Amino acid sequence: MSEDDVRLIPADDSSWRFEAYLRRGGYEAARKAVTSMAPQDVIAEVRRAGLRGRGGAGFPAGLKWSFVPQCGTAPKYLCVNADEGEPGTFKDRAILVRNPHQLLEGMIIAAFGVGIRKAFIYVRGEYARIARRLEEALAEARERGFLGRGIFGSDFDLEVIVHVGAGAYICGEETALLESVEGRRGQPRFKPPFPAVVGLFRSPTVINNVETLANIPSIIGCGADWFTARGLPKDGGTRLFGVSGAVRRPGLYELPMGTPLRTIVETHAGGPPEGVAIKAVVPGGLSAPVLRPDELDVPMDFDSLAKAGSMLGTAGIVVIGDRTPIIEVLKVTARFYAHESCGQCTPCRIGTSWIHKTVTRIGEGQGRLSDLDLILRLAEGMKGRTLCPMGDAAALPIHALVSKFRDELEQAVSR
C-alpha cells in the first residue's frame, strides 16, 4: 500500500467497486491479519496506533476492543454505527458512498481481533438509498469469499447484516442503537454494564463508528508508527473534517489530526464569502460548544478541543457569519434537542422542551431579560443528570451560545 492509496475518501467517483478497491491494495491488510497475525497482536497494533473513536467521544478503539472478555462461549457482536445524526456531519456518508469496502475490510480485521462472527451495520433511515450500495458492496465481497465462511481460506467466518433505522437521532447513542437493532424504541440503557460485556442480545458487543473502522486497514497494513506519524502520538491518523455554513468551499477535508481550526476554515474551505466575517464556529457537530473568532487557532484534536471547553466530536464544522443573528442559531439548536429527546429521563425531556419554549418566546419578541438566566439554569439542570450523554449534548452547546453571546441576546430580548 502506498500512502496515496489509503485515503479514506478516494478522489475517483467509481472507486467504490470491489475491483477498484483491490487495485488500491484493498483487503491486503485483512488478509495479513487473518492469515498471519494472532488476534491479540491485531488489538495491540491498534492500541499502539492511538486511534480514537470518530463517532464523537474519542474513546481509544484498541482499548475498547480489549475490554471484550475472551472467556466464555457466548456469541460476540460488532455493531457499526452509521447513524450519523449529528447535525453538521456528513463524513460517514462519504465513506459509505465512495469507499464501502474499506469499511468492510476494517470490520473483518476488528472482528478477527476480537473473535466476532456476526456484525451489524446500523444505517440511519435517511441513508436508505446509500444502504443499498452498501448491500451491493457486501454481495461483491461475499461472492469473492472475503466475507462469509472461511475467509481467505482460514477458519474465520464473518456474517454482516445491514440494519436500516427509521429516523431518530438518539439511535446514534450506542446503547440506544443496541435497543434499535433488537427491534425496540431507541431508549438508552443504563451503564454499567458496558456493551463490551453485556451488549447486543445480552452478549459482548463492540460498537464503532464507520470512520473509526475505515482507519483500521491502514493501521494493520502500514503499521501503528506510520499511522501516528500522520496525526498525533495519542491521537493518530487523519480526520475527515466536514465544513459547512458560511464558507466559500463547503466540503470534506481529510487532514492530519491536530490541524488548526483556522487553517481548515480559512485555507481549505476558503473562509467566509466576500463581505462576511466569522461570528462563531461550531467545531464538531451541533453538540460541540460554539467557539468565538478569537478561539479559532485551536488544534483540531480531541484533547485540545476539550481544553478549549468544546469538543472535537464528529469534526463537523459549521461556520456562522456575522449576518446571522445568534438567536436564529439558538432557535435551531433548541428545537433540535427538544425534538430528539427520547423522553426517558425527566431532566432531558422537560429541560429541552422548556428551553425550546423559552427560546421561541425570545425569537417572537416576547422574551424577558430573566429568560437568559432561565435557559442557563435549565441547561445546568440537565448536565450529568441523564442516563446517556444526550443531556450534556443538549445542555453544553445551548449554555455556550447564551453565555458567549449574552450581549447580543440581551439586545434581542429588550428589543
Added chain:
Amino acid sequence: MSYAPSAATLKKIEGMIAPYPEKSAALLPVLRAIQEESGCVLPEAEAWVAAKLGIRPIRVREVLSFYTMFRRKPAGKTTIQVCRNLSCTLAGAEDIIGFLREKLHIGPDGTTPDGRITLETVECLGNCDHAPCLQIDGVDHGPVTRDGAAALLEELRAHE
C-alpha cells in the same frame, strides 16, 4: 379488515427475519418493508407483524410511534422532506420551505388536497455541504435555490 402483504413483500420479510438471532429484532426492517409497499402501517398490519414476529401488539405500536419515519396514516404519493437544521438554515432553508408551501398551497407538514405531495420539514439529512438540501422520496437534492425547487416541482408534475 385484515392485512396481508403481497407475495413478494412476504418473501422479502421472511428473508429479513432469518439472519437475526431473535425474530423480534427484525421489527424495524419488517415495518419498513410494509410501509414501502403500503405507504403506511395501519393497525391491521400492526397485528399481522406482531403475530409474525411472536411479540405483543403493543411492542409494535411502541416502535411505530417512536421513529419519525414510520407513518400510521397514509401520506401523499410523493414526500418532500426539507432539512432545516443549522447548516441548511444558514443557507436559506426557511426561504425554500416558505416557497414550497406557497407553491403547493399547504401549511406546515401538510399534504396537497389532491393527495399528490406531502411536504415535511426534517432535522439534519447529513448533506450539509449541499445546503440547503432536501430529499424527494429518499433521493437527495442540494443545494436548492427557489428556481431549483420550482424545477423539482415541475419534474414531479411531468412524471405523473
